[in-house]
Amino acid sequence: MTNMLTNPSRLRKSRARIETRFKWFGRIAIGISLTFLFVMVGSIVLKGKSALVSSDVAIIVDLNADAVDPNDIHATRFDALMKKSLREMFSEVSSRKDKKKLYGLLSVDMGFELRDQILQNPKLLGQPQKLWFTASDDVDLFLKGSVDRALSEDNRRISDMEISWIDSLSEVGDTRSHFNTKFFTNGDSREPELAGILSALMGSVLTLLVCFVISFPIAILAAIYLEEFAPKNKLSAFIEVNINNLAAVPSIVFGLLGLAVLLNVFDLPRSTPLVGGLVLSLMTLPTIIIAARAALRAVPPSIREAALGMGASPVQATFHHVAPLALPGILTGTIVGMAQALGETAPLLMIGMVAFIADVPSSIVEPAAALPVQIFLWADASERAFVEKTSAAIIVLLVFLVVMNLLAIYLRKKFEKRF
Amino acid sequence: MPSETLSKITEFNIVSSNRSIAAERLIKAIMIVCSMVAIAVTVGIISSLLIESLLFFEKVSIREFLFGTKWSPQTALRTDQVASEGSFGAVPLITGTLLISFIAMCVATPLGLFSAIYLSEYASKTTRNIVKPLLEILAGIPTVVYGFFAALTVAPLLRATGENVGLNVSSESALAAGLVMGIMIIPLISSLSDDVINAVPQSLRDASLGLGSTENETIRKVILPAAIPGIAGSLLLAASRAIGETMIVVMAAGLAANLTANPLEAVTTITAQIVALLTGDQEFDSAKTLSAFALGLLLFIVTLFLNMISLKIVNKYREQYD
Numbered sequence: 001m002t003n004m005l006t007n008p009s010r011l012r013k014s015r016a017r018i019e020t021r022f023k024w025f026g027r028i029a030i031g032i033s034l035t036f037l038f039v040m041v042g043s044i045v046l047k048g049k050s051a052l053v054s055s056d057v058a059i060i061v062d063l064n065a066d067a068v069d070p071n072d073i074h075a076t077r078f079d080a081l082m083k084k085s086l087r088e089m090f091s092e093v094s095s096r097k098d099k100k101k102l103y104g105l106l107s108v109d110m111g112f113e114l115r116d117q118i119l120q121n122p123k124l125l126g127q128p129q130k131l132w133f134t135a136s137d138d139v140d141l142f143l144k145g146s147v148d149r150a151l152s153e154d155n156r157r158i159s160d161m162e163i164s165w166i167d168s169l170s171e172v173g174d175t176r177s178h179f180n181t182k183f184f185t186n187g188d189s190r191e192p193e194l195a196g197i198l199s200a201l202m203g204s205v206l207t208l209l210v211c212f213v214i215s216f217p218i219a220i221l222a223a224i225y226l227e228e229f230a231p232k233n234k235l236s237a238f239i240e241v242n243i244n245n246l247a248a249v250p251s252i253v254f255g256l257l258g259l260a261v262l263l264n265v266f267d268l269p270r271s272t273p274l275v276g277g278l279v280l281s282l283m284t285l286p287t288i289i290i291a292a293r294a295a296l297r298a299v300p301p302s303i304r305e306a307a308l309g310m311g312a313s314p315v316q317a318t319f320h321h322v323a324p325l326a327l328p329g330i331l332t333g334t335i336v337g338m339a340q341a342l343g344e345t346a347p348l349l350m351i352g353m354v355a356f357i358a359d360v361p362s363s364i365v366e367p368a369a370a371l372p373v374q375i376f377l378w379a380d381a382s383e384r385a386f387v388e389k390t391s392a393a394i395i396v397l398l399v400f401l402v403v404m405n406l407l408a409i410y411l412r413k414k415f416e417k418r419f
Numbered sequence: 420m421p422s423e424t425l426s427k428i429t430e431f432n433i434v435s436s437n438r439s440i441a442a443e444r445l446i447k448a449i450m451i452v453c454s455m456v457a458i459a460v461t462v463g464i465i466s467s468l469l470i471e472s473l474l475f476f477e478k479v480s481i482r483e484f485l486f487g488t489k490w491s492p493q494t495a496l497r498t499d500q501v502a503s504e505g506s507f508g509a510v511p512l513i514t515g516t517l518l519i520s521f522i523a524m525c526v527a528t529p530l531g532l533f534s535a536i537y538l539s540e541y542a543s544k545t546t547r548n549i550v551k552p553l554l555e556i557l558a559g560i561p562t563v564v565y566g567f568f569a570a571l572t573v574a575p576l577l578r579a580t581g582e583n584v585g586l587n588v589s590s591e592s593a594l595a596a597g598l599v600m601g602i603m604i605i606p607l608i609s610s611l612s613d614d615v616i617n618a619v620p621q622s623l624r625d626a627s628l629g630l631g632s633t634e635n636e637t638i639r640k641v642i643l644p645a646a647i648p649g650i651a652g653s654l655l656l657a658a659s660r661a662i663g664e665t666m667i668v669v670m671a672a673g674l675a676a677n678l679t680a681n682p683l684e685a686v687t688t689i690t691a692q693i694v695a696l697l698t699g700d701q702e703f704d705s706a707k708t709l710s711a712f713a714l715g716l717l718l719f720i721v722t723l724f725l726n727m728i729s730l731k732i733v734n735k736y737r738e739q740y741d
Contacts (some may be wrong), residue, residue, distance in 0.1 A: 010692050015633050015636075016633075018633070018635060019633045019635050020635060021640070022634075022635035022639075023537070023541055023635075025533045025537075026533045026534065026536055026537025026538075026541060026542075027537060028533070029529065029530045029531075029532075029533035029537065030533075030534045030537060030538070030550055032530055033530055033534060033554060033557065033602065033605050034550070034553055034554070036557075036602045037553065037557055040560075040564075040565075040568045040572075041560075041638055043568070044564070044567075044568065049637065101566075176482060208511075217453075218453045218456055219452070219472070219532070220528055221449060221450045221453035221455075222450070222453040222454035222456065222457065224450060225447075225450035225451060225453065225454045226454055227685070229447060229450065230454070237456070239455070239458060241730075242457045242458050242460075242461050243457045244455060244726075245461070245727065245730070246460060246731075246732055247460060248656065248659060248661070248722065248726040249464070249663075249719065249722060249723070249726075250659075250660075250663025250664070250665070250690070250716070250718060250722055251663070251665065252663065252693055252694070252724075253464060253468075253663070253688050253715055253718065253719050254464075254470065256464075256467070256693070256697075256711070256712060257460070257463055257464050257467055257714040258466075259697065260467035260470075260712065261463055261467050262472055262582055270449045282460050285456065285457065285460070286457065289457070290542060293636075305582050313439065314443075314445055315443040315446055315447070319446075340559075341560065342561075343559075343560070343561025343563070343564075344561070345561065345563045345665075345666050346562075346665035346666055346669075346690070346694065347627055348696075349694055349697075349698055350693075350694075352698075353463045354698050372563045374566070375563050375567065376563050376566070376666065376669075376670070379563075379566070379567045379570065379571070379670060380670075387545070387571065390567060391567075394564050394567065397561065397564070398560070398564070401559060401561070403562075405559065
């Protein structure tokens with residue numbers, strides 16, 4: 001110490017060193033957090049990118065009158081026809097096991113795909129045709145180059161024989177890749193190459209719709225009451241404490257509430273957007289109320305006083321003058337709450353929205369999946385091709401969240417008034 | 420003006436104002452009902468959890484639930500089978516939850532606090548305007564995404580690293596879930612702490628700097644002590660968030676109810692078990708299903724307790740400087 005006092009420049013130096021070190025701690029902390037963000041989003045985008053491309057394989061199918069009766073197309077056994085065509089293309093394949101592998105080059109839907117192509121274009125009938133079919137998930141991954149050829153045969157999902165078939169097809173240009181529209185137009189499927197997010201997306205939209213219709217009016221009215229009318233008494237204080245606590249209750253507890261009350265007491269239909277939306281609305285309610293109250297508080301008292309002075313009643317002053325001015329803030333809070341609800345998974349698991357749903361739901365009382373739940377289900381699936389599907393579904397979810405948040409920011413910027 | 424017209428006008432005014440008073444009363448009544456929804460939800464949560472839990476405690480004693488060290492809720496198909504009762508000791512779940520939350524807090528506290536200090540005391544306005552929203556993005560990403568990342572990228576990475584240095588890391592280690600959860604709650608700590616640090620009056624800073632202390636001395640010896648209660652509140656809130664977090668642990672921590680403090684082993688948590696117990700087919704009055712509600716009640720009480728304390732601290736502290 002004496003040493004430092006007698007040598008002030010040394011003291012100054014050491015203090016400056018501590019100062020720099022401290023600053024760097026802050027920078028490093030921010031750096032680590034942001035690095036994690038970029039690595040996470042980046043790795044998911046990289047993994048999911050390939051799901052936006054899907055592969056087709058061309059197969060020659062003999063559509064003569066023996067195979068397909070032009071007068072009664074539906075009587076054809078398309079699946080058997082497809083298998084026969086595959087056998088003819090690779091006539092050297094003889095054992096049962098190998099044949100099964102051969103059929104596995106294409107997706108299990110190959111029969112339906114053939115039927116749809118014929119129905120769409122009946123002129124195909126009568127002669128052999130070269131038609132395109134969706135490749136199976138393993139072939140698709142191989143064609144995209146995500147399978148390492150150098151690996152030994154036991155360590156990859158695709159055998160040397162299958163690779164030789166695919167190579168012989170690729171050499172003559174009978175494989176192609178294109179934008180994966182099926183991913184956006186199909187529902188869920190057990191087969192990765194056919195699985196799409198449309199059913200989950202519609203389920204999420206319906207769920208959010210229910211959530212919005214219920215939580216928005218209730219939250220706004222509650223916020224207006226608490227901010228503008230509520231007397232300062234114990235009841236108001238109790239409501240306030242309640243709302244603040246609800247905002248921090250774990251989401252899974254809301255799911256338990258939904259299960260015990262909505263499903264078991266009120267007997268609402270399980271796995272539906274109606275129940276999902278109700279549960280999520282209870283969850284977003286506190287978020288919107290808190291945001292709406294902040295927005296109402298930001299409206300200066302002069303507006304209220306002016307309205308009251310002109311003879312408006314308190315209700316008129318609030319609804320005609322204060323609430324419209326607070327609306328942008330309220331909407332921003334609502335969108336943020338909805339974005340939260342869109343990404344919420346745990347409560348939906350509790351009310352049974354984890355079932356395998358392939359159909360696109362058309363009403364709020366039909367069983368449906370939701371986007372985050374679909375991600376959870378696919379993340380659990382064993383097929384390797386579901387990894388890229390999961391990542392792609394996450395990208396879609398993130399895009400929706402970004403759009404919603406940008407909308408919130410835009411609203412705030414555009415209508416923000418500083419009093 | 421003829422008196423007849425005058426009286427008509429007065430009459431009209433009285434009628435219309437009566438009508439509008441009635442309408443206003445109705446509007447007010449609706450608004451009161453709406454704000455009561457919050458209370459109704461709380462009552463609904465508490466009563467539904469309590470009722471189901473009481474049914475559960477008829478089958479399994481509270482003592483066994485709170486102090487039992489074995490968790491295997493599988494109920495047998497036939498009643499005469501061995502272990503037909505299943506055992507419902509929640510201790511491994513509680514320790515598992517605490518272990519993962521502890522790891523998460525160990526990650527999030529230094530990162531969140533240092534970010535908050537840097538942003539509020541050192542960063543230029545531009546940096547702040549860019550970095551703060553970026554950090555908030557971490558809070559906006561759905562937890563299922565974190566879970567996917569933890570299970571698919573972080574856990575295998577830890578396992579491979581462990582193998583290289585000769586450690587046996589479970590593929591569903593508490594460490595992977597805890598690390599990722601820690602990152603998730605960084606923005607919670609940083610933005611709340613940022614608020615409390617900003618609420619410390621400028622006069623304290625000016626006084627300290629005026630006496631010749633450096634900025635970090637001011638921060639460590641003046642601002643942080645003044646902000647400590649608020650920071651503690653934000654940490655409690657973050658801890659409650661970590662305890663109640665579901666998707667990350669469901670996807671990355673697994674279901675093995677091990678009673679261990681080793682972060683490299685697999686543990687399970689209260690929330691992960693609730694999900695495991697209630698997804699899929701269920702008979703509603705079996706002990707297995709009901710135990711999920713008892714776990715939910717436990718979770719609700721713990722998080723409510725943490726939230727109440729933290730809200731109290733934060734509010735009290737805010738008033739002090741206002």
